[in-house]
Amino acid sequence: xxxxxxxxxxxxxxxxxxxxxxxxxxxxLSIALNLALYVAMGRNPVAVFHAMLIEPVTSWSSxxxxxxxxxxxxxxxxxxxxxxxxxxxxxxxxxxxxLGAIFASAIPVWFPQVTGAWVWPSMIALGGIGGMLWxxxxxxxxxxxxxxxxxxTLMMSLIAAQLLxxxxxxxxxxxxxxxxxxxxxxxLDATLPLLFPGTRVNVALAIALIWSVVCWFHIQRSxxxxxxxxxGLAPQAAGYAGYSQSRAIWMSLLIGGLAAGLAGxxxxxxxxxxxxxxxxxxxxxxxxxxxxxxxxxxxxxxFSSLLIAILYIGGDNAMVSAGLPIAAVRVFQGSLLVCYxxxxxxxxxxxxxxxxxxxx
Amino acid sequence: MPAPLLAIRGLSKSYGRVHxxxxxxxxxxxxxxxxxxxxxxxxxxxxxxxxxxxxxPDAGQVTWRGDPVRPxxxxxxxxxxxxxxxxxxxxxxxxxVVENIALIVPGRSAALVARIRDLxxxxxxxxxxxxxxxxxxxxxxxxxxxxxxxxTDPRLLILDEPTSVLPPQSVTRLFQTLRRLRDxxxxxxxxxxxxxxxRAICDRATILRDGAVTGTVDPRDHDATELAxxxxxxxxxxxxPAKAHKPxxxxxxxxxLDHVPDDPFGQPLSRIALRLHEGEILGIAGVSGNGQAxxxxxxxxxxxxxxxxxxxxxMLGQAVGDLGAAARRDLGFAFVPEERLxxxxxxxxxxxxxxxxxxxxxxxxxxxxxxxxxxADYTARCIRDFDVRTPGPRTEAGAxxxxxxxxxxxxxxxxxxxxxxxxxxxxxxxxxxxxxxxRRRLVAMRDAGAAVLVISEEIEELFEICxxxxxxxxxxxxxxxxxxxxxxxxxxxxxxxxxxGGAS
Numbered sequence: 001x002x003x004x005x006x007x008x009x010x011x012x013x014x015x016x017x018x019x020x021x022x023x024x025x026x027x028x029l030s031i032a033l034n035l036a037l038y039v040a041m042g043r044n045p046v047a048v049f050h051a052m053l054i055e056p057v058t059s060w061s062s063x064x065x066x067x068x069x070x071x072x073x074x075x076x077x078x079x080x081x082x083x084x085x086x087x088x089x090x091x092x093x094x095x096x097x098x099l100g101a102i103f104a105s106a107i108p109v110w111f112p113q114v115t116g117a118w119v120w121p122s123m124i125a126l127g128g129i130g131g132m133l134w135x136x137x138x139x140x141x142x143x144x145x146x147x148x149x150x151x152x153t154l155m156m157s158l159i160a161a162q163l164l165x166x167x168x169x170x171x172x173x174x175x176x177x178x179x180x181x182x183x184x185x186x187x188l189d190a191t192l193p194l195l196f197p198g199t200r201v202n203v204a205l206a207i208a209l210i211w212s213v214v215c216w217f218h219i220q221r222s223x224x225x226x227x228x229x230x231x232g233l234a235p236q237a238a239g240y241a242g243y244s245q246s247r248a249i250w251m252s253l254l255i256g257g258l259a260a261g262l263a264g265x266x267x268x269x270x271x272x273x274x275x276x277x278x279x280x281x282x283x284x285x286x287x288x289x290x291x292x293x294x295x296x297x298x299x300x301x302x303f304s305s306l307l308i309a310i311l312y313i314g315g316d317n318a319m320v321s322a323g324l325p326i327a328a329v330r331v332f333q334g335s336l337l338v339c340y341x342x343x344x345x346x347x348x349x350x351x352x353x354x355x356x357x358x359x360x
Numbered sequence: 361m362p363a364p365l366l367a368i369r370g371l372s373k374s375y376g377r378v379h380x381x382x383x384x385x386x387x388x389x390x391x392x393x394x395x396x397x398x399x400x401x402x403x404x405x406x407x408x409x410x411x412x413x414x415x416x417p418d419a420g421q422v423t424w425r426g427d428p429v430r431p432x433x434x435x436x437x438x439x440x441x442x443x444x445x446x447x448x449x450x451x452x453x454x455x456x457v458v459e460n461i462a463l464i465v466p467g468r469s470a471a472l473v474a475r476i477r478d479l480x481x482x483x484x485x486x487x488x489x490x491x492x493x494x495x496x497x498x499x500x501x502x503x504x505x506x507x508x509x510x511x512t513d514p515r516l517l518i519l520d521e522p523t524s525v526l527p528p529q530s531v532t533r534l535f536q537t538l539r540r541l542r543d544x545x546x547x548x549x550x551x552x553x554x555x556x557x558x559r560a561i562c563d564r565a566t567i568l569r570d571g572a573v574t575g576t577v578d579p580r581d582h583d584a585t586e587l588a589x590x591x592x593x594x595x596x597x598x599x600x601p602a603k604a605h606k607p608x609x610x611x612x613x614x615x616x617l618d619h620v621p622d623d624p625f626g627q628p629l630s631r632i633a634l635r636l637h638e639g640e641i642l643g644i645a646g647v648s649g650n651g652q653a654x655x656x657x658x659x660x661x662x663x664x665x666x667x668x669x670x671x672x673x674x675m676l677g678q679a680v681g682d683l684g685a686a687a688r689r690d691l692g693f694a695f696v697p698e699e700r701l702x703x704x705x706x707x708x709x710x711x712x713x714x715x716x717x718x719x720x721x722x723x724x725x726x727x728x729x730x731x732x733x734x735x736a737d738y739t740a741r742c743i744r745d746f747d748v749r750t751p752g753p754r755t756e757a758g759a760x761x762x763x764x765x766x767x768x769x770x771x772x773x774x775x776x777x778x779x780x781x782x783x784x785x786x787x788x789x790x791x792x793x794x795x796x797x798x799r800r801r802l803v804a805m806r807d808a809g810a811a812v813l814v815i816s817e818e819i820e821e822l823f824e825i826c827x828x829x830x831x832x833x834x835x836x837x838x839x840x841x842x843x844x845x846x847x848x849x850x851x852x853x854x855x856x857x858x859x860x861g862g863a864s
Contacts, residue, residue: 011759221729222728222729223729224728226713226730230706230709233708233709234702234706234707234708236699236703237703237704237706237717239662239685239703240660240695240704240718241685241686242661242684242685242688242689244684348708
């Protein structure tokens, strides 16, 4: 491929230095692009920049909110990345997240007076099972009928949203809730213990970090993780070596569903404290961006989930203090991904100046 | 004396620290068939890219019919009158011949059809202009490529290893075409590493080694051994002596296997019967596309049969037709596929990680976890014992040359110490030195008691190493022939299906 007087040549091996530099360069570039956009919109770029990217990390109270937002993104993105590396594209984490929330809520909804230290761990476990169950459907369809998991997982998300609606306006509606589509407020033992007093950060953050270590181990050291990566990079080579493709699909979708289900459970048992419609706020979709921004690597994903969480909180700030529309946050996320995808090309390729190539 | 068609003086090109071409001198006269001879990696392809404008030289000059030129793109080279047929064809399979040509050559369809027919008659390049490319044989596709070049009236035609894909009969035909072109005043640069071919058709040969010219000779005055010495800089190792041996137990048996592949363009197989013993090498000859790929997948387990047909493939004493590739490998089977990148190895992964692909059986795992130390050890041994030229085990497989990657894959499979080894196209695109090394390894495997199955297009190779040969043509396998009792022509007859009914 040629670009003006330059040519892209494949490197002998992916550059490790650039693998770190590329995302940072992409971040700086997208900040510059977006600031230019704000100037064009007649906003004060310095104020917007401050509200979006500086404020969220300067006070403990707002940074704790960042950590809270980061938790579900981190959990889901680590699970999705395992599938993405195997080229099993699960874009229905949102639905699996909702099912996790619903399954976890079953305990406090059915037993509103429940007490005991076992309650919240059971809710988390149930949530993981819910997410996995929701991912079984696309797995069966893909393995048996060769139906694209991209479409099936997406459609399953729409069904999950309707299921949530049905429960909240029907059987699971709080009888004392003034007809709002919400469940009962969960009892204390059905909520997650806080990690830092005075904030809303709970044990789910610790779970997400432990989960990240497990995922790191999975791709670095386990043969199963290796097989999944081979299947994604070179399906023919996986077939040649005799790695089962059905197994890769099952593993990818189940792990993705499990992670999203855990996140859904942690959301209702954590900051929300009841089952309501607003829990489906798009974590499942944002986690896709988080996974790719993190280079589908467990360490990268820790940083990318933090960054996207900062943008969430900072975007809210900017809406209030700089009058920025909510769409500006989405534009930022989108441009970040585009810049990143362009920048990582240089990790595997390098630009070579063509001596005779400087021609019209 | 008129100026030569193409004269090159002191042409150099480096990629980083690798000097692909070092001060090359080359003169191509009008009306000449000029060979460029060299091992893989000797710099042949780079030189052609410089001439054809794909790459630009670091130093040196090119004169074309007496005028200095500096082509910086294939379009400019074509304008000068230089055409090139690449080793890997660039045709769209779903389009017809004339549609493919119309993509590059301007003109109305009817006029193009007429010109394709004219050129076909004139040069023996007959091909149906309205046929879809996917329905054409490899030989016909090559004719389409050559016709496409001729459409622009070139004075010089570059052919990159044109015979590597052709059966012997088509080679003869191609040579007639090339001679006719030369008689009409088109010079030809013919790239090859097949010595006999060059002696048969070329009137000059320039020999490259390590990026530099080691000689320019009339190949008809030198025998193959002399040319080979110039090419590889040392005497060719003699072929390994055929050792007397007695075959052991049956390691692989197919008894009348029928198979229709899922791929609509695949070649169905019909009544395939073969029996391979431990301690012998069985060769499958024939031109690619006659069922080789389909047969390879059935033997390797990448394509499986339904349960009730399991007994149609017997491997190492077991019915394995319904078993996948991993289960067959667990029995002591190993396989080198014809596609190296993307099938035999993952291009984006390091050599060490590619070791794991099939080598994990050799104790590289502990309770499902990868033992990195043993993986590194296995990789290092493979690189050393099989002379894989690479900066190190962390290099990505995609960065290796074809020959070196092949040595790596062959090494990885042989180090598994299989009882049944299956190698498809062991030396495709591999230079003479590496090819000889690979062949010796296969013979050594046989002598150690393993059963070896080889699919190859190169008849000479099969005659060199095999005990028996069967020919695959149009999805049918010929009866077994003992190599000692036959000649190359016997195999050739089976390759073109000229023995229908006469086989016994």
